Amino acid sequence: MAQYNTSNQALMAGATQQNMAATPGKTGVNLSAATGAATLRRAKIYEFNVGIDGAPNSTDCSVTWFARRSTAIGTGTTVTPIYLDPGDAVGTSTSAMAGTVNHTAEPTYTASQVLWSLGANQRASYRWVVDPGSNGVLIIPAVNLSGIGIGGFSATYASTFIVDVMHQDM
Amino acid sequence: MRSRSWTGMGTMYGPDGETHRDTFTCVHCNSIRHVKPFADFNSCKKCFGPVCEGCYGGDCVPIEKWLEAQERPSLRRKLLGF
Numbered sequence: 001m002a003q004y005n006t007s008n009q010a011l012m013a014g015a016t017q018q019n020m021a022a023t024p025g026k027t028g029v030n031l032s033a034a035t036g037a038a039t040l041r042r043a044k045i046y047e048f049n050v051g052i053d054g055a056p057n058s059t060d061c062s063v064t065w066f067a068r069r070s071t072a073i074g075t076g077t078t079v080t081p082i083y084l085d086p087g088d089a090v091g092t093s094t095s096a097m098a099g100t101v102n103h104t105a106e107p108t109y110t111a112s113q114v115l116w117s118l119g120a121n122q123r124a125s126y127r128w129v130v131d132p133g134s135n136g137v138l139i140i141p142a143v144n145l146s147g148i149g150i151g152g153f154s155a156t157y158a159s160t161f162i163v164d165v166m167h168q169d170m
Numbered sequence: 171m172r173s174r175s176w177t178g179m180g181t182m183y184g185p186d187g188e189t190h191r192d193t194f195t196c197v198h199c200n201s202i203r204h205v206k207p208f209a210d211f212n213s214c215k216k217c218f219g220p221v222c223e224g225c226y227g228g229d230c231v232p233i234e235k236w237l238e239a240q241e242r243p244s245l246r247r248k249l250l251g252f
Contacts, residue, residue, distance in 0.1 A: 040244060040248075042237070051183075067202070113199070114201065115199075115200055115201045115202060116201060116202040118180075120182065120184075121184060123184055123185050124182050124183060124184035124185075125182075125183045125184075126181065126182050126183070127180070127181045127183070128178060128179070128180045128181075128193065128202060129178060129179055129181075130177075130178040131177045131178055134175060134176060134177050134178060134195075135175050135176050135195070136175075136176040136177055136178050136193070136194060136195030136202075137195070138195070138200060138202070139233060139237060141237045141240040141241050142241050142244070143240050143241055143243075143244055144244060146240065
């Protein structure tokens with residue numbers, strides 16, 4: 001299956017990146033199955049990268065990153081996931097996932113379904129990737145508007161950040 | 171790690187260099203957990219898959235079963251033509 005990249009970085013999103021905020025924070029990328037009942041499909045996230053791209057705060061501080069399951073996409077900029085292999089056949093170059101980035105209103109998150117969280121220094125960035133052939137991917141169910149949001153929060157750092165997600169339709 | 175089938179790698183890049191950590195994905199709740207090299211981790215007594223501390227000792231509901239339960243209503247609507 002075709003593989004895709006979705007990012008909230010301004011070059012892809014074509015919109016102003018949101019600044020990090022205090023808890024509950026800001027979601028950088030929300031991927032959701034939102035293309036209608038006829039084409040609903042599962043997707044799997046096999047890699048994501050998070051980090052700040054603004055000037056670090058003069059006060060050394062932490063950023064808490066998270067990945068959570070969501071049931072509604074909130075308000076943000078809609079982006080089309082970019083297929084990674086230009087040789088993919090027509091028809092597979094469009095992901096069944098809808099990408100919403102740089103949220104001004106947070107997605108609706110399911111309580112207690114935090115798939116990943118990490119406290120890190122503001123100057124650190126992080127990459128998670130599943131081992132080749134591993135089943136350990138994050139799976140988005142084929143349910144309308146159901147998805148996974150990745151973002152972060154910080155009490156002190158208040159500039160822009162990047163979330164970059166690699167995913168594959170199932 | 172004993173099982174390679176639910177594993178991944180987390181890498182932290184900072185001013186002091188890179189730090190790598192093995193991860194596994196819980197077979198029940200699909201969450202990512204960091205583990206120390208060669209460390210043991212909890213296994214489900216029924217499906218023998220790696221589980222996180224929150225799922226350890228609980229009912230065995232593999233992520234596939236959870237996904238099917240989530241998708242059942244929309245699948246039913248699709249089959250009925252709604």
